[in-house]
Structure formats: C-alpha cells, structure tokens
Amino acid sequence: MPLEETLFHRINVLQKTFDVSTKDRREALVHEMEKLERQGVDCRQCRGVCCTFVANSMQTTVLETIDLLFYLRQENRLNPDLIKQLHQTVTHYRLDRIPGDGQRDYIRRTYTCPFFQGGPVGCSISRWAKPYGCLGFNPHSPRQTEGGDCTSHTVLLEQREALYFEEERCQNRKLQQQLGLFWTKLPMPLALLEVLQKLELPETKIEA
Ligand code: SF4
Numbered sequence: 266m267p268l269e270e271t272l273f274h275r276i277n278v279l280q281k282t283f284d285v286s287t288k289d290r291r292e293a294l295v296h297e298m299e300k301l302e303r304q305g306v307d308c309r310q311c312r313g314v315c316c317t318f319v320a321n322s323m324q325t326t327v328l329e330t331i332d333l334l335f336y337l338r339q340e341n342r343l344n345p346d347l348i349k350q351l352h353q354t355v356t357h358y359r360l361d362r363i364p365g366d367g368q369r370d371y372i373r374r375t376y377t378c379p380f381f382q383g384g385p386v387g388c389s390i391s392r393w394a395k396p397y398g399c400l401g402f403n404p405h406s407p408r409q410t411e412g413g414d415c416t417s418h419t420v421l422l423e424q425r426e427a428l429y430f431e432e433e434r435c436q437n438r439k440l441q442q443q444l445g446l447f448w449t450k451l452p453m454p455l456a457l458l459e460v461l462q463k464l465e466l467p468e469t470k471i472e473a
Pocket residue numbers: 315316321323378379380381382387388389390395396399
C-alpha cells in the first residue's frame with residue numbers, strides 16, 4: 266500500500282497540525298535536567314534502578330506513545346526484534362493483566378524498560394522523545410549509584426501539564442479517534458504495541 270494511504274501517514278500529517286511540538290512539551294523538563302548536569306548531578310554512575318523492575322512502572326498517553334514511536338522510526342529502530350522484545354516485556358511482567366475498572370488501574374506493575382541499556386549508556390531514547398515522567402525523575406546529589414537521592418520533580422511536572430493541558434487533551438483525543446483507541450494511559454511497552462498494531466507498519470511484521 267502506498268505510504269500516503271496508510272494510517273501512519275494520516276497520523277504523521279495530523280501531528281504536523283498540532284500547535285505545540287514534541288520539543289516544546291519537553292523543553293522545561295530537559296532544561297532542568299541540563300541545569301542539574303552542569304552542577305555535576307547526573308546518572309552516569311548509577312546502575313539505573315529507576316529504569317528496571319525495581320522501580321519503573323512508566324505509563325504513556327497516546328500522544329507520548331506516538332512521540333516515542335516516531336522517534337524510533339526516524340532512528341530505524343522499529344523492527345521485528347524490537348516488537349519481540351516489547352512482547353516479551355509485556356508477557357514477563359504481565360503488563361496486559363493489570364486489574365482495573367476501565368478508567369483506572371488498581372495496581373501498577375513494575376518492569377525493566379526495553380530501552381534501558383544498563384551501565385553508562387542507560388536510556389537509549391533521546392530526551393526529546395522520552396515520556397515526561399522519565400524526564401522529571403532525577404538525582405539531587407552527585408554520584409548516585411542506586412537512586413537513593415532521586416525523586417520526581419512534581420512541581421515542574423505539574424506546571425508542564427497545566428501549561429499544555431488543553432492542547433494535549435485535544436491532541437490525545439484526535440489521536441485516539443484516528444487510531445480507534447479507548448485507553449488514556451498504558452505501561453509504555455503495551456502502549457507501543459497497541460498503537461503499532463493499529464498502524465500495521467510493514468517493518469514491524471513478525472514472520473510466522
Ligand atoms: S524510556 Fe529511558 S528513562 Fe524512561 S524508563 Fe525507559 S530507559 Fe528509563
């Protein structure tokens with residue numbers, strides 16, 4: 266099927282009509298992270314516990330999922346190996362079996378993020394495409410190794426959310442309608458699989 270006729274293309278075109286860009290929505294959080302880095306407060310010596318099953322339960326909205334997905338496609342990382350890894354993460358941590366009432370989950374399950382590479386590399390996702398919650402979680406003192414002095418910058422996260430609330434609500438609603446999705450947030454690997462299933466991208470097909 267020509268690219269112009271695919272749902273992926275329609276989503277791409279739709280995203281270009283949004284007033285607030287992927288970068289705008291992350292700017293304040295990235296600047297805060299950069300400020301900490303200039304002060305020598307960064308994650309380079311840490312084993313990355315916040316990205317593993319020890320502490321990570323990151324969920325993404327449809328919009329955040331699309332941001333991540335477009336980034337992965339641009340980097341040529343959308344392939345059957347990644348899809349298998351996403352499935353394995355979902356199955357291993359039972360991310361598709363979280364009890365809830367359809368509006369909210371009763372529990373949050375932790376999982377090791379499929380984009381976590383361990384060691385000094387840590388996260389393999391650009392800060393301009395990461396979920397907001399990942400960007401807002403930072404150390405507060407140098408040479409953290411186990412995340413003992415790391416927290417979410419809730420004030421900044423709430424300020425960001427308030428600033429873009431209407432725009433993001435509108436963007437999420439349009440994306441949900443286009444994709445035929447009924448959830449607002451899911452654990453990141455599951456959210457990616459759900460969106461990818463709708464987009465039917467040829468490079469992500471797993472041979473039977
Ligand atoms: S996207 Fe990056 S920062 Fe966020 S949980 Fe995954 S590895 Fe960690």
